[in-house]
Amino acid sequence: MRKFSVLIAGGGSTYTPGIVMMLLENQDKFPIRTLKFYDNDPERQDIIAKACEIIVKEKAPEIEFLATTDPEAAFTDVDFVMAHIRVGKYKMRELDEKIPLQHGVVGQETCGPGGIAYGMRSISGVLELVDYMERYSPNAWMLNYSNPAAIVAEATRRLCPNSKILNICDMPVAIESRLVEVLGLQSRKDMNVRYYGLNHFGWWTDIRDNEGNDLMPQLKKYVAENGYAVEGSVDNQHVDPSWDVTYRKAKDLYALDPETLPNTYLKYYYYPDYVVEHSDKNFTRANEVMAGRETQVFTACRQIVSNQTMEGSELEVDEHATYIVDLARALAYNTYERMLLIVKNNGAIRNFDHTAMVEIPCLVGANGPEPLVMGDIPQFQKGLMEQQVSVEKLVVEAWIEHSYQKLWQAMTLSRTVPSAKVAKELMDDLIEANKEYWPELH
Ligand code: NAD
Numbered sequence: 001m002r003k004f005s006v007l008i009a010g011g012g013s014t015y016t017p018g019i020v021m022m023l024l025e026n027q028d029k030f031p032i033r034t035l036k037f038y039d040n041d042p043e044r045q046d047i048i049a050k051a052c053e054i055i056v057k058e059k060a061p062e063i064e065f066l067a068t069t070d071p072e073a074a075f076t077d078v079d080f081v082m083a084h085i086r087v088g089k090y091k092m093r094e095l096d097e098k099i100p101l102q103h104g105v106v107g108q109e110t111c112g113p114g115g116i117a118y119g120m121r122s123i124s125g126v127l128e129l130v131d132y133m134e135r136y137s138p139n140a141w142m143l144n145y146s147n148p149a150a151i152v153a154e155a156t157r158r159l160c161p162n163s164k165i166l167n168i169c170d171m172p173v174a175i176e177s178r179l180v181e182v183l184g185l186q187s188r189k190d191m192n193v194r195y196y197g198l199n200h201f202g203w204w205t206d207i208r209d210n211e212g213n214d215l216m217p218q219l220k221k222y223v224a225e226n227g228y229a230v231e232g233s234v235d236n237q238h239v240d241p242s243w244d245v246t247y248r249k250a251k252d253l254y255a256l257d258p259e260t261l262p263n264t265y266l267k268y269y270y271y272p273d274y275v276v277e278h279s280d281k282n283f284t285r286a287n288e289v290m291a292g293r294e295t296q297v298f299t300a301c302r303q304i305v306s307n308q309t310m311e312g313s314e315l316e317v318d319e320h321a322t323y324i325v326d327l328a329r330a331l332a333y334n335t336y337e338r339m340l341l342i343v344k345n346n347g348a349i350r351n352f353d354h355t356a357m358v359e360i361p362c363l364v365g366a367n368g369p370e371p372l373v374m375g376d377i378p379q380f381q382k383g384l385m386e387q388q389v390s391v392e393k394l395v396v397e398a399w400i401e402h403s404y405q406k407l408w409q410a411m412t413l414s415r416t417v418p419s420a421k422v423a424k425e426l427m428d429d430l431i432e433a434n435k436e437y438w439p440e441l442h
């Protein structure tokens, strides 16, 4: 069996150890010869890398391991780049969340003004990774889950349309893993779904088992009462109390359109007033993550290094990150696996902008994704999506043209922002906070 060389870009990410352990558990399905880490923050990456080097030595000593900040060493001789960078790190995520809240607007990592600010930072970081990959390993694929994926995907469509980059999100995977538990099925692969939307902005229209039986009636009944809250779920990534609130809130999202099942992120667009009222302006999700996941992961890694073994470590395998292996396998072995990906619409949603980057099921083979036709969508979803995709496109145009005007339009158009006045006020604060990262707007 051919063995692959994998580069994790954003080696210092809190998700890196969980993904490494997941990759090691899947060596029979996706064998690795070289595993490399790349990051532009050597101190942060070092802590994770030193621990992961020990984990690799203990679990699969035949895999060659390298962590580096040198793009040439990182990107040379690579088959897959798994990218999860966060330009500006948690320090900037905190501001993305807190600045809008100061103006009474939703403060969120990927939605609303915070997501726009993050998008303006991420574009150059991800484009740089694509450049390195094309320079040093032109045949490689980039599997990108760096956020905000919707804006990043639109930017790569505009600026490097022929690059081998696939954008993917784990939210539908996480929700589906809960639906599987609701149904008492074994695995996500026991369900076949129809889904459409933008990233962090979509709906399931049909879910069937492998025999073709309609599972929607049972699921709708459950979601109408419980949202996606499932006691003792295997979803070990979304466990903090704030995620539980989000999963429960899906009940109220469902109420708005009982024909479909909603993505949890729609709460920021359907109920922005509720979200603002229930936000702590001084302690947002970024603070919760820094005090929680970030501290736990870095403490566990330091522990592994000081013990020189992972024995007794509390690091967990990122179970549902197996979707990344499914995607890599689909490309490597031409499996034609059916997966939700963020791809150019091209008529798959017939009555929607053909150039939009949409999240829909695709068959994935060696040539990349083949999107499946989702047909015409209803007025409600179409209206919401047209507004939101315009936000995303205007952000990318603002970045390309250094246009203050277009960014103001994008902010104003976001459903989370009440007026052009508020949009301008909070945008001026975000410009000030992001001076180091955004192009200068005029
Ligand atoms: P993190 O801050 O712990 O890790 C990000 C790493 O990226 C840091 O080590 C940082 O130094 C590095 N980095 C920043 N800019 C870089 C650049 N230009 N070049 C190289 N490295 C750079 O963040 P995290 O919470 O672990 O999340 C990582 C990313 O994964 C975020 O973008 C997050 O939103 C995303 N994510 C996406 C999904 C999805 O569904 N698509 C799921 C989970 C996480």
Ligand code: G6P
Pocket (backbone or CB within 6 Å): 110, 147, 169, 170, 171, 172, 285, 289
């Ligand atoms: C989900 C989304 C990701 C997002 C993450 C945030 O998994 O799909 O796109 O990055 O949640 O989680 P956090 O725990 O960092 O708030």
Ligand code: MN
Pocket (backbone or CB within 6 Å): 149, 168, 169, 170, 171, 200
């Ligand atoms: Mn996501």
